[in-house]
Amino acid sequence: MRNHLIAGGIVAAVVVAIVAGVLLVGSGQNSLAEAAGRLDGQNVRMKMSIGYAMDGEDGSMTGEAISNSDSSRMKMDVEFTDGSGEKVPMQMLLIRDDTWYTFDGLEELGAKWVHSVDRSTAPSTMSMAEFAEFLANADEVQSKGDTQIDGRKVEHFAGEVNARELAEETGGETAKRFEKVVGDRDFFVPMEAWIDEEGRPARMTMSVDTGGESISMTVDILEYGVPVDVQAPPESETMSEKEFEELTAG
Numbered sequence: 471m472r473n474h475l476i477a478g479g480i481v482a483a484v485v486v487a488i489v490a491g492v493l494l495v496g497s498g499q500n501s502l503a504e505a506a507g508r509l510d511g512q513n514v515r516m517k518m519s520i521g522y523a524m525d526g527e528d529g530s531m532t533g534e535a536i537s538n539s540d541s542s543r544m545k546m547d548v549e550f551t552d553g554s555g556e557k558v559p560m561q562m563l564l565i566r567d568d569t570w571y572t573f574d575g576l577e578e579l580g581a582k583w584v585h586s587v588d589r590s591t592a593p594s595t596m597s598m599a600e601f602a603e604f605l606a607n608a609d610e611v612q613s614k615g616d617t618q619i620d621g622r623k624v625e626h627f628a629g630e631v632n633a634r635e636l637a638e639e640t641g642g643e644t645a646k647r648f649e650k651v652v653g654d655r656d657f658f659v660p661m662e663a664w665i666d667e668e669g670r671p672a673r674m675t676m677s678v679d680t681g682g683e684s685i686s687m688t689v690d691i692l693e694y695g696v697p698v699d700v701q702a703p704p705e706s707e708t709m710s711e712k713e714f715e716e717l718t719a720g
Contacts, residue, residue: 512539512694512695513536513537513538513539513694513695513696513697513698514536514537514691514692514693514694514696515534515535515536515691515692515693515696516534516535516536516537516689516690516691516692517533517534517689517690517692518531518532518533518534518535518546518548518687518688518689518690519531519532519687519688520532520685520686520687520688521685521686521687522683522684522685522686523683523684523685524682524683524684525683527552527553528552528553529550529551529552529553530550530551531548531549531550531551532548532549532551533546533547533548533549534546534547534548534692535547535548536696536698536700537698538698538700542565542566543564543565543566543698543700544562544563544564544698544700545561545562545563545564545698545700546561546562546563546564547559547561548560548561548562558573559573559574560572560573561573563583563700563701563702563703564700565700565702567587568585568586568587568702569585569586569587570583570584570585570586570702570703570708571583571584571586572584579709579714579717579718580709580717581707581708581709582703582707582708583703583707583708583709584708584709584710584711584714585703585708585709585710585711586710586711611627611628611629611630611631611661612627612628612629613625613626613627614626614627614628617664619664619672619673619690620672622666622667622672623666623667624664624665624666624667624672624673625664625665626662626663626664627662627663627664627665628660628661628662628663629660629661630658630659630660630661631658631659631661632656632657632658632659634654634655634656634657635656659676659677659678660676660677661674661675661676662674662675662676663675670691670694671691672690672691673688673689673690673691674688674689674691675687675688675689
């Protein structure tokens with residue numbers, strides 16, 4: 471179970487980065503900023519399929535999530551599957567650096583939620599319009615032509631985004647945390663996006679490989695403009711990740 475929680479924290483951080491980033495790709499490099507403007511303030515409901523490898527173990531996660539427009543608040547209902555085939559349904563709440571997990575049987579340990587804080591992952595502080603402008607000037611994002619997803623006409627884009635340049639463009643705490651993770655080097659993240667005729671992403675894929683850990687994922691945007699009300703659970707219903715590890719050690 472602890473491996474699922476660790477993986478959940480990493481995967482959740484990557485989901486936040488992808489939604490805050492790839493979500494802003496528009497219908498052609500010259501119109502990226504316009505597309506970002508249409509998306510500004512849009513909450514979304516999405517479907518995810520994610521595979522990850524960490525600490526020599528493989529796993530996957532599938533499920534749905536809702537996210538506010540800047541990805542600072544999310545709720546995820548997912549199912550983890552590890553290399554042995556064990557399946558663990560789990561709900562996660564994310565508010566910036568804080569994540570709360572719950573799953574069947576947790577209340578037997580005395581709390582409904584496990585609370586963890588990850589301040590190593592760079593927060594999303596770049597606005598939609600700023601990210602769109604960044605992508606508009608990127609050299610490695612190209613149109614691959616038209617296709618269809620679920621009967622909808624979409625335009626397929628593919629390329630790489632230099633995460634170091636993005637972090638530097640964002641500046642502040644994001645740049646500092648990124649430097650701690652990968653140092654002062656280019657870090658290219660392959661991505662693909664399928665954009666509908668309204669200039670909105672219908673599907674996104676991204677893969678991240680740090681050399682020791684890797685994550686690949688596909689996200690389908692199911693609905694725009696959904697209500698997102700994600701609040702921290704009461705402290706009386708939570709335990710810290712350290713407390714959880716102590717209770718489940720051995």
